[in-house]
Amino acid sequence: MGGGRCPTGEQSSDADASSSDESQITKLPPPEHCADRLSDYARARALLNSRDFFVRRYKPGYFIDDEARDEKFEIPETTTLLLIGDPGKGKALLVSQIKSVFDDVWSTPAPDDFNMTPGWGTLQEHMILKDSTSICVFYTPCWPDFSEENHTVLQDWMKNGVCHGNSKLKLSLNKRRMVNYVILNLDAVSILESIDRKDDRYMDMVHDTFNYPFLSFRGNRPAVVVTNGDRLSSAELSSVLDFIKELLGIPLCQIFCIPGIDDYHTELNIVALLRYCLEKADQGLPLKQKGLQEEQELKHVIWKGEIYSDLVIDVLIVCICFWIFWNFGRSIGLFSLHR
Template sequence: MQTLSERAAAEDCGQHYFLFTAIETTEKEKVEETGKQLQSFAAQFNLPFSFNVLYIPDLKHLKAEQVEIKADEAVVIHASFALRAMISKLLELENSSTHYTMRSDDQHRASIEAGSVLDGIRNIVAAEGRERVTRSVSLQVWRDFFGSYTPGSWTELVGGTNLRDYKVPKTTIILLIGTKGCGKSSLVNKISDVFESERFTPQRARVSLNPSVGGCTCFAHGYKIPSSAKSFCVYDAQSLSYNQSENENMLKHWMTNGVCHEESFIWCHAQKAYYLPIVARPINFVVFVVNAVSVLESMEGRDETEKRYTRVVSKAFNSPLLSFKDDRPVVVVTHGDLLSVSERVRVRVHSGDLLGIHPKNQIFDIPESNDCATKLAILDMLHYCLDHADQNLPLKGLFPSLFLQHISLLWLMALLLWLYALMRVYIYLDRILREHILK
């Protein structure tokens, strides 16, 4: 909506009026509530906008005149999931097609059918195997997909490199970073729930109900995902504080020395860390967790005290220690279920501007809910992390390979010299023998 408002303001003809018609078959009340939230959000940008709900329990009764399209209106149709489920319902599919929404002689109809619709239909109906990229699969398929992952398996080998040229870890380590109460432990449990097939699985990470009075994470805990696998592990570590120097030292320790299971930091005035003598694991990627409610409060804050949350987040996120080559951490926004839809959008856009990352590709909205959209966001986030972790694996040092090459060259030169000396001895002995025979 912000883009539409800016585009309309830039045109000489003034602002356009936007009418949104939602065709609903089951939950009319929820759609109407969504429409009210969208109208409230559009009002913030002074965007002329109205929302209309067309309740039709059976789509075979849908008629074009019910939408009330005027002659001077431009129509955009979005039905990314509705039409694909109607292959077996030919009458409903016919009623919902472009035949009833666009005239047969419309100049745009041919381009839409050939460009946007034809490839999808052809891929669903005719393609098989790897060529079929459009499909609907169950959650178990995604579990199997991540279950087949091994560290380094998604690395793009370019420039003549092989996987053995990289420092491939036995387990890919993903570190969760965030302030107290941002929802890191809850995120661990939500990730685990996606991969656990049993319905009633106990929570693996302890969640604090009121972090302000204590009980937050003080020890680093590693959680294998899923619990029976060893391919990748999510670490929930000590929370960031409002002390920038302490945060910098803590990030430096993690990113330089690695993270240990059950590691605890006790920062004294000398800024020294005491931790258990366990083998540290190098971190392969970072997930930065932020609280949507805290971001919104900081956005609307009037003094510096109220705005300090976003300052802490921005300072820690932009630390060069958290970057892997050109890749910066992925951001997970939690507690969005406590906000309206418009507020969640504002938080996401503001976070992208604040941190300098794309709000759609690198920021994932994962609220405290257990619906399919949340599970999909978790899977997308994990895929992003594992893919970028594999793409940023460090190369092994060049010294051992160069040393071996030099040793091999020296051995070859020594062998050639030995053969040359042997040949000279043979020639000398042959000449002596011939002179002896002639005498």
């Protein structure tokens, strides 16, 4: 997928150095020819900088703009992203693509790090950075559908955390992690078929899953990833993206198209997706109990201040009305003294 990777999973030789990320950028058309090419060049440079100077150095809580963030917020050891979606629609390939962007080696889809036999309710944990535990992605390879029964499982994951292995087992040797943000995987081919068939049932399930309250973090709804877009024409893919935008009521910047191919633009989209998710994950981190108590006390003080200020304003209004009425009465002789 772009810089320095080969499909066999081996490191490229020095002779292939021209295929590195920096050389990929230099292969872009000279920026002075047209504004569009300049925009492409600037976007590629910015996203590669995000990969090398942001994502690789990322630590949980990076996006919290507060000097006392460690004292106020519950900063996890690992930022955990949960990937959900229909089975066989590209989740395993997507995880492999994300990992390969930072490993510089194309890995086979759905690597099974623990030799675990997948089954319904089974979660797989994948660290994104090879030499760091800052970012991990969980996904289940056998998620049946977006049914109401599965919403109960989602609720359990969001409330009690996720761990590698069978989610139904209460005791596990694997570490349980709280989910920090959710990615909803939609298949471009399935969406197009549903549009053609006017399958409202499937669309309703997608809509209900996206808006499921337990998947929201301080109002931040899941990011949407559209896979297998390379199987559609440009016009078909554009109609699918517009349909998803209208169905879920979100801007296009919250929808990321990740085709199942290994190319440079796919890598750029993956970097943009990961940065978006990490930013939303940090924005949704919970306050510590002490910080939460201080916030509640501050809200109580503000609430009392608003009550007292409203009371003072009401008294002033009554006094002004009485003064106006008294002066008006005296002007017409209503309150004059008769001897």
